[in-house]
Amino acid sequence: MNINNGKLPMDALHDRCAALAEELGIAARDQIDTVAPLTGGVASDIARVTAGGRSFVVKFALPKLKVAADWHAPVHRNAAEYAWLQVAAQVCPEGAVQLFGRSPEQHGFAMEFLDGDDVYLWKSALLDQKPDRGEAAKVGQLLGQIHAASAAPDFDRGPFDNRDDFRALRIEPYLTFTAQAHPALADKLNGLAEMLYDSTQVLVHGDVSPKNILFRAAGPVLLDAECATMGDASFDPSFCLNHLVLKAIHLPDSRTRLLDSVGALWAAHAPHVSWEPAADLEARICRLLPGLMLGRVDGKSPVEYLDETERQIVRVAATDLLSDPAETLAQFVDRLNTHLKEHDT
Numbered sequence: 001m002n003i004n005n006g007k008l009p010m011d012a013l014h015d016r017c018a019a020l021a022e023e024l025g026i027a028a029r030d031q032i033d034t035v036a037p038l039t040g041g042v043a044s045d046i047a048r049v050t051a052g053g054r055s056f057v058v059k060f061a062l063p064k065l066k067v068a069a070d071w072h073a074p075v076h077r078n079a080a081e082y083a084w085l086q087v088a089a090q091v092c093p094e095g096a097v098q099l100f101g102r103s104p105e106q107h108g109f110a111m112e113f114l115d116g117d118d119v120y121l122w123k124s125a126l127l128d129q130k131p132d133r134g135e136a137a138k139v140g141q142l143l144g145q146i147h148a149a150s151a152a153p154d155f156d157r158g159p160f161d162n163r164d165d166f167r168a169l170r171i172e173p174y175l176t177f178t179a180q181a182h183p184a185l186a187d188k189l190n191g192l193a194e195m196l197y198d199s200t201q202v203l204v205h206g207d208v209s210p211k212n213i214l215f216r217a218a219g220p221v222l223l224d225a226e227c228a229t230m231g232d233a234s235f236d237p238s239f240c241l242n243h244l245v246l247k248a249i250h251l252p253d254s255r256t257r258l259l260d261s262v263g264a265l266w267a268a269h270a271p272h273v274s275w276e277p278a279a280d281l282e283a284r285i286c287r288l289l290p291g292l293m294l295g296r297v298d299g300k301s302p303v304e305y306l307d308e309t310e311r312q313i314v315r316v317a318a319t320d321l322l323s324d325p326a327e328t329l330a331q332f333v334d335r336l337n338t339h340l341k342e343h344d345t
Helices: 010-023 077-091 122-127 135-150 163-181 183-198 235-250 252-272 278-298 308-323 329-344
Strands: 032-038 044-051 054-061 099-103 108-112 202-204 213-216 219-222 229-231
Touching: 010 032, 010 044, 010 054, 010 108, 054 077, 077 099, 077 108, 077 135, 077 163, 122 135, 122 213, 122 235, 135 202, 135 213, 135 219, 135 235, 135 252, 163 183, 163 229, 163 278, 183 278, 183 308, 235 252, 235 278, 235 308, 235 329, 252 278, 252 329, 278 308, 278 329, 308 329
Parallel strands: none
Antiparallel strands: 032 044, 044 054, 054 108, 099 108, 202 229, 213 219
16 A cells, blocks of 8 residues: 545544544554555545554545545445454464454544565556566465355354445446446346345455555465455455456566466365355356456446556457356466457457
8 A cells, every 4th residue: 555645634534543543542642643644445544553653554434435436335344344354364364464443433443554575565566567476376275265264154144244235336336337338248247246146155355456465475465355245256256367367458568477377366266165166166257257357447446557449458358258158267368368369460
């Protein structure tokens, strides 16, 4: 995350952070030295707070997201995010962020500020075309572990009965809204939307994007779980793979490596799939992934780095892969490569 201007005026953000720190017993109001807004998302106000030489992050959910489209979401989703982070800490403590408490009244919580020479943001590494360090496989394994733990009969699903929030934050902006721009594909996109809304298989993070994944020596740390819900197991891997695919279109010099990462993520994730045949899940990912591709060019939250030529490549490839879905991710990548080679020639 990078320091930048936040949504709230500085004095209001400072007061809110100070109130949260005091409520949680982290620091008294008069001990707050600095409050620096952080960028990295559209759904929350986030800041780095320094008190007595100690830094931590505070996060407050916003009722209206910071995008051009009219996109609202309930602020109580902050509770589901905190609960997801608690589950991640139990399942994979080496990859978890330290939590300092949450305020239900303020819809905010505090957590560790991750910093250091060994800490880097996966999105920056991808866009800067840094050498691959096996990140995709590590993320696939982390997701698989959390999904498998949440599929256990004794898992507490109570904090994650959030499918209406998930519909507002993910299904409607990425699929239902996008269907309006693609009438010929509306049945396919709306069918995927219904599939996601109706499923409660595993604990879904909902925003497994490289912009939300920090790496340190111990492995990946997955943040920003505002969309957490019990949902379809296809969503998290599809959402992450979508970013690898879009960057492969945007960065031709890294294309082979990025598309190889698609297979690496799935190969690490698949051994953890215990709730259904892994082949069934893979086929469902192949159906959902092209819908999410369209959602990132014609939905409510388009990626910022694609130009119009690249967006059109996405539309053509996604339309083909939605109309006639691949059965495996290897087939998906082969067909996407065919589209890219046709465009290159």
